[in-house]
Amino acid sequence: MIVWLLMLLVVPKAPATTHTVEIRGMEFHPAVLTVAVGDTVVWINRDIVPHTATGHGRSRWDTGQLTQGQEGRYVARRAGETSYACTLHPTMHGKLIVR
């Protein structure tokens, strides 16, 4: 029993996964995404016009301008909720929740 408990403690967490947010029709899909610490988020732009995904607040990130078909990625290192937007189109908003 003790051995089993010890094993539980050292068993590695679920492997980090990659989540995709599609940017199409001037919106983030999904607009709200929940991931685990260590996961990777990839934003891919399907629109003709360029976009960014730019985090507000503490855990800042910025994909920079993504042209059609380009991807930007961010590894979620810290737990918390971050609102983000597109700096080119202030009407575009998203939220990333890291648990």
Add this chain to the structure above:
Amino acid sequence: MSRTAHRLLACALTLVFATALHAQNPAPAPAAAPDLSDPEVAHVAVTANSIDIDMAKFAQTRTRNAAVKQFAATMITDHTAVNAQAAALAAKLGVTPADNAVSQSLEGGAKQARTSLEALHGAAFDRAYMDREVAYHQAVLDAIDKVLLPTTENAELRKLLVDVRPAIATHLEHAKQVRSQLGAPVRTGM
């Protein structure tokens, strides 16, 4: 693309820019549809995008308002991207843009609008530029929804319209947001 589609497209573009360039009164009087060829329609589309890009470039040199500056930068980026896509489609369909009377009248109208804007500075400039951008994008959106989408049958042209529409709608919202931050009544007689 059928001949009818061309006429409708040319008519719509003429309406859009006749109304957008005389910004404050966007009451489209159904103008006679000019009989444009494929190369001429392509030229009109490219000219229309280029006019908004040039206006934005001028706005960047004139405004000191950060939100107006940012809006102008987005217009340059987005209309350049749309123009590239339109040019790619024209090339794919084997069409080389050709100058024509509609393009020239658009350019004439843009020159007039530019002259009016050049006389303005500070907050008066910002309001007049943003008023024009609200009217322009509203007119383009109306043309897409009421004329172009219901009548365009060419699958590739239709796809381009469907793809461009959300960007125009977003520009309109963005323009209204910036305009409302500027306050003061809507200026007339641009």
